[in-house]
């Protein structure tokens with residue numbers, strides 16, 4: 001469905017369904033209040049009522065807050081999937097344009113790659129109608145770019161693990177680079193060996209797909225800031241020899257969501273032509289079992305030089321990130337910000353629930369700015385605080401650090417502290433770690449999310465980057 005912003009006076013579409021939002025208060029004086037009430041419509045938030053003789057669709061809304069506008073748009077996007085109209089129109093203004101676009105695109109999202117039969121909707125256009133398009137054009141274009149980048153991220157995450165493995169993910173990144181004029185460098189196994197990425201290589205050793213480190217860069221002239229993004233790209237996490245239980249393994253194709261978010265963000269930034277240099281690094285690896293698999297008891301030497309005692313091969317994401325973070329910090333000298341995105345721990349979901357991304361780092365200021373951006377973007381984030389007692393739980397008797405904590409509590413934070421070990425002193429205050437284990441994927445719809453990948457991180461990070469001066 002194509003979305004178009006159009007002046008009221010130029011709007012002439014035929015076979016069009018007009019959508020009207022109504023609050024319970026507005027319903028009292030509405031033109032069709034009797035008919036609407038007869039059909040049981042009371043303008044309750046997220047309820048719809050069609051009046052097809054008049055080509056009208058009413059949707060209830062509590063008030064015109066951004067969040068309510070967004071979920072109303074999601075409700076409409078779902079309700080209109082089977083209608084026979086050619087187009088849909090809805091009135092927008094400066095405040096409602098973004099939530100309505102996000103609700104429509106993200107709430108109407110479908111992933112049909114593996115469906116043999118899909119219904120093709122007759123609806124081809126969504127018209128956003130306003131008094132004057134000029135002052136709304138920028139907000140319109142931005143909202144479309146960000147929503148489409150979120151869907152781009154969702155599509156990659158949703159792709160089955162035998163179709164989206166490290167080699168195909170690298171290919172996709174190359175195509176994105178070509179389409180969006182980004183620099184692209186991909187390290188294969190040989191190059192990774194040369195770079196001493198032994199921790200990362202160990203995780204992928206039992207896979208029939210070669211591990212890849214992907215580096216994309218968007219470098220506009222006169223960039224005001226330089227940002228490094230790092231994503232966990234476990235295209236499948238079986239747990240390795242510390243094998244996951246059967247039911248926990250299902251959905252582990254989503255363990256690449258951090259990588260996919262980082263690709264979605266650089267796509268959005270380059271299409272918005274932001275005045276900042278952005279580097280995206282992805283550790284694309286598959287964690288499998290086999291005679292060649294890395295094992296609990298192995299000691300790995302990380303790229304940084306620290307040795308890591310492996311006590312659980314299912315804590316693999318941090319091993320990959322240890323090397324990719326180290327590589328990123330060498331390639332991007334003196335960054336203004338360093339962010340990593342990872343579906344890192346089940347413990348993060350235990351701590352915060354499935355709707356909130358866990359944020360960890362040392363800078364209160366940065367956490368505050370990020371929290372502001374995420375609130376504006378409509379994604380939930382919350383800080384999980386570091387402390388030195390938890391840090392001690394990563395001590396190893398054998399090596400420099402252990403890949404899991406020796407106590408069962410605080411697992412999201414100890415994972416964050418493991419990553420902290422690989423952040424250079426000069427970057428400590430510039431770094432944030434985002435644990436998106438709970439937020440990246442869902443098997444039941446919530447907010448603008450439908451079954452499957454959510455694209456978590458794309459909206460709040462793009463918002464943060466847009467806010468940089």
Ligand code: BES
Nearest residue numbers: 255312314315343344345346347404437
């Ligand atoms: N990819 C998982 C984390 C995860 C769990 C993401 C559930 C999304 C949903 C990660 O690699 C993992 O397995 N972590 C372990 C760590 C443990 C072994 C210390 C976990 O959370 O159980």
Ligand code: ZN
Nearest residue numbers: 237314315316
């Ligand atoms: Zn794991």
Ligand code: ZN
Nearest residue numbers: 234237255317
């Ligand atoms: Zn994992």
